[in-house]
Amino acid sequence: EAGVAQSPRYKIIEKRQSVAFWCNPISGHATLYWYQQILGQGPKLLIQFQNNGVVDDSQLPKDRFSAERLKGVDSTLKIQPAKLEDSAVYLCASSSRRQSSGNTIYFGEGSWLTVV
Amino acid sequence: QQQVKQSPQSLIVQKGGISIINCAYENTAFDYFPWYQQFPGKGPALLIAIRPDVSEKKEGRFTISFNKSAKQFSLHIMDSQPGDSATYFCAASYTGTDKLIFGTGTRLQVFP
Numbered sequence: 674e675a676g677v678a679q680s681p682r683y684k685i686i687e688k689r690q691s692v693a694f695w696c697n698p699i700s701g702h703a704t705l706y707w708y709q710q711i712l713g714q715g716p717k718l719l720i721q722f723q724n725n726g727v728v729d730d731s732q733l734p735k736d737r738f739s740a741e742r743l744k745g746v747d748s749t750l751k752i753q754p755a756k757l758e759d760s761a762v763y764l765c766a767s768s769s770r771r772q773s774s775g776n777t778i779y780f781g782e783g784s785w786l787t788v789v
Numbered sequence: 790q791q792q793v794k795q796s797p798q799s800l801i802v803q804k805g806g807i808s809i810i811n812c813a814y815e816n817t818a819f820d821y822f823p824w825y826q827q828f829p830g831k832g833p834a835l836l837i838a839i840r841p842d843v844s845e846k847k848e849g850r851f852t853i854s855f856n857k858s859a860k861q862f863s864l865h866i867m868d869s870q871p872g873d874s875a876t877y878f879c880a881a882s883y884t885g886t887d888k889l890i891f892g893t894g895t896r897l898q899v900f901p
Contacts, residue, residue, distance in 0.1 A: 713893075715880075715891030715893050716878075717891070721888060728886075764832050770887075775823075775838065776887050777838075778889060780834065781832050782830065
């Protein structure tokens, strides 16, 4: 079974520029997540989708970050304009919703963003 | 209340020794406590998980001990191996959501 696919793996941009990350979850997984992992910290949830609807985006900086999952499969996370503090690894993850909680979340390898 | 506190920040263990990582939480609504293992350049991967209705869960060399009254849980790695060298994250979530609240991570180094 193929894992969560992400691209690009690495991106360096200047502050105030824009960047987009793409994610393809594990086939059949209805729930998709974007996490931000700053160096030396644990991942922090930015947004959670159930199919193509947003379940939780309470920690998404909506003035600069946006995400969509138009057909309920792959997803794009965009940052515009980027700030220095956005330098982090952006992890996409997915899970199937077999039970009300405790479903295993599978992570991709991440997209490493450096803002200079 | 949403925090999960993890310690130590780093841990050095000799091959064959026991590695112990501790986590504490405040929110009593949490009902699922997984541990994730992350190697450099990779995403986190589920290692082992526990629910609060049991006090211990063992899978191979990895054991979670859970103390509901103290709101603490820990990961024990028996017979630690150099291949266990990675960053370990505890996490928690509650009924109705799979949203994981992660601890700050513990970098484990196992020397031969």
